[in-house]
Amino acid sequence: AQKITQTQPGMFVQEKEAVTLDCTYDTSDQSYGLFWYKQPSSGEMIFLIYQGSYDEQNATEGRYSLNFQKARKSANLVISASQLGDSAMYFCAMREGFYNQGGKLIFGQGTELSVKP
Amino acid sequence: NAGVTQTPKFQVLKTGQSMTLQCAQDMNHEYMSWYRQDPGMGLRLIHYSVGAGITDQGEVPNGYNVSRSTTEDFPLRLLSAAPSQTSVYFCASSYQGGRAKETQYFGPGTRLLVL
Numbered sequence: 001a002q003k004i005t006q007t008q009p010g011m012f013v014q015e016k017e018a019v020t021l022d023c024t025y026d027t028s029d030q031s032y033g034l035f036w037y038k039q040p041s042s043g044e045m046i047f048l049i050y051q052g053s054y055d056e057q058n059a060t061e062g063r064y065s066l067n068f069q070k071a072r073k074s075a076n077l078v079i080s081a082s083q084l085g086d087s088a089m090y091f092c093a094m095r096e097g098f099y100n101q102g103g104k105l106i107f108g109q110g111t112e113l114s115v116k117p
Numbered sequence: 118n119a120g121v122t123q124t125p126k127f128q129v130l131k132t133g134q135s136m137t138l139q140c141a142q143d144m145n146h147e148y149m150s151w152y153r154q155d156p157g158m159g160l161r162l163i164h165y166s167v168g169a170g171i172t173d174q175g176e177v178p179n180g181y182n183v184s185r186s187t188t189e190d191f192p193l194r195l196l197s198a199a200p201s202q203t204s205v206y207f208c209a210s211s212y213q214g215g216r217a218k219e220t221q222y223f224g225p226g227t228r229l230l231v232l
Binding site for chain 2: 044050105109
């Protein structure tokens, strides 16, 4: 069965430093997509970054990058130059299949990131 | 373009009461889904729909009913609320197909408390 594991319930990082949030996944599919979402205290889900299983390059979106290690089934989120506004809950999620099929995502338990000034 | 809207934002129910959580999207998306978020457990899929008239169960469907009579609306019904259904409920929509990073568009959530 497909599964997403985030082993860090909470993390602290100093402002302006980089931080890595861990995510491992389990699937028997060869085609899948991996997502990271940010959920601030206000509660909305904000899409950050996407990595397809066939993408050879690691995805990057501004200060966010995804360290994709397919053989190890890991998809860690790297946030460079942390800002106070990055304090939030972060979720890793997976979609099985190459194409969006019904909008079904499997989510990890989340990591709460706190950025210290 | 309002995106995905959910009503109500907050609701308190007594055990055994019924209610419907409303969800609407104005992006003409084929796919819509309902998730619940419990502390420490992330989001879990309740039901989803791939188009009007077509719905299917997700990971945690028990206690919930859905129907989709139009592309725009996807209500979630609790027939007899239980304290275990206390949660935050998110509705999401997305479009079909494509190879790229098509993402889910999430609504703002409905916080439900069942006493």
